Amino acid sequence: xxxxxxxxxxxxxxxxxxxxxxxxxxxxxxxxxxxxxxxxxxxxxxxxxxxxxxxxxxxxxxxxxxxxxxxxxxxxxxxxxxxxxxxxxxxxxxxxxxxxxxxxxxxxxxxxxxxxxxxxxxxxxxxxxxxxxxxxxxxxxxxxxxxxxxxxxxxxxxxxxxxxxxxxxxxxxxxxxxxxxxxxxxxxxxxxxxxxxxxxxxxxxxxxxxxxxxxxxxxxxxxxxxxxxxxxxxxxxxxxxxxxxxxxxxxxxxxxxxxxxxxxxxxxxxxxxxxxxxxxxxxxxxxxxxx
Numbered sequence: 001x002x003x004x005x006x007x008x009x010x011x012x013x014x015x016x017x018x019x020x021x022x023x024x025x026x027x028x029x030x031x032x033x034x035x036x037x038x039x040x041x042x043x044x045x046x047x048x049x050x051x052x053x054x055x056x057x058x059x060x061x062x063x064x065x066x067x068x069x070x071x072x073x074x075x076x077x078x079x080x081x082x083x084x085x086x087x088x089x090x091x092x093x094x095x096x097x098x099x100x101x102x103x104x105x106x107x108x109x110x111x112x113x114x115x116x117x118x119x120x121x122x123x124x125x126x127x128x129x130x131x132x133x134x135x136x137x138x139x140x141x142x143x144x145x146x147x148x149x150x151x152x153x154x155x156x157x158x159x160x161x162x163x164x165x166x167x168x169x170x171x172x173x174x175x176x177x178x179x180x181x182x183x184x185x186x187x188x189x190x191x192x193x194x195x196x197x198x199x200x201x202x203x204x205x206x207x208x209x210x211x212x213x214x215x216x217x218x219x220x221x222x223x224x225x226x227x228x229x230x231x232x233x234x235x236x237x238x239x240x241x242x243x244x245x246x247x248x249x250x251x252x253x254x255x256x257x258x259x260x261x262x263x264x265x266x267x268x269x270x271x272x273x274x275x276x277x278x279x280x281x282x283x284x285x286x287x288x289x290x291x
Contacts, residue, residue, distance in 0.1 A: 067192035070290030077286030137163035
């Protein structure tokens with residue numbers, strides 16, 4: 001009897017030791033596959049998770065907010081510029097009420113507005129300018145978005161913006177060129193949904209430095225040209241402060257973003273709280289490759 005008990009006991013101890021060894025080996029294999037893995041259970045189903053992915057019912061959902069941090073890239077895109085005049089003029093003389101107004105125009109319209117004394121109302125109406133409320137341009141530069149932790153980072157860089165716009169009538173031709181540098185300083189959050197695919201959003205200020213804003217007005221018949229330098233002749237400020245928001249997505253190294261910036265600073269030296277000139281960039285589209 002004692003001998004039978006000893007045999008059974010030895011068998012049970014051997015089985016338990018074997019099971020323990022197998023479990024240890026399995027855990028070691030899982031740990032080798034996932035260095036930062038831990039084991040937990042949902043609905044009695046064991047799941048192995050790490051900082052990169054959670055395998056749940058054969059579906060890989062990447063819960064890591066960062067993934068690969070590609071923080072530097074070359075950017076090329078489309079940008080816009082809009083001049084916004086906010087003015088306050090006397091209204092009804094009897095009541096003393098004032099009239100508030102807001103005019104949004106593109107660069108060639110700005111030239112016509114600034115030089116309106118040189119054109120009669122009839123002449124000004126002949127220009128192919130009426131529907132233009134903003135100007136189109138190109139932007140190229142260096143995109144920087146170093147991340148601190150958990151997908152939170154700083155979005156900055158330096159961009160060169162170029163605007164070129166023309167308009168004409170039967171008697172005059174007007175061409176405008178605008179060169180500027182843009183340096184954003186924004187807060188960005190990026191979240192990786194799936195492997196190599198992430199979404200991001202950003203907000204914050206941007207600082208634009210005007211390098212040149214010139215116009216040429218040419219009389220078609222006489223050939224006489226008039227050159228206008230708006231930073232000198234019109235006393236427009238060179239430094240603009242804007243605030244913007246935007247969103248985008250990244251797949252591997254390819255990134256696309258869309259956003260806009262709105263001017264906060266009065267760009268006219270002679271302006272005041274009631275009469276001022278703001279410069280907006282209401283639409284920006286950019287594609288970049290991140291390294």
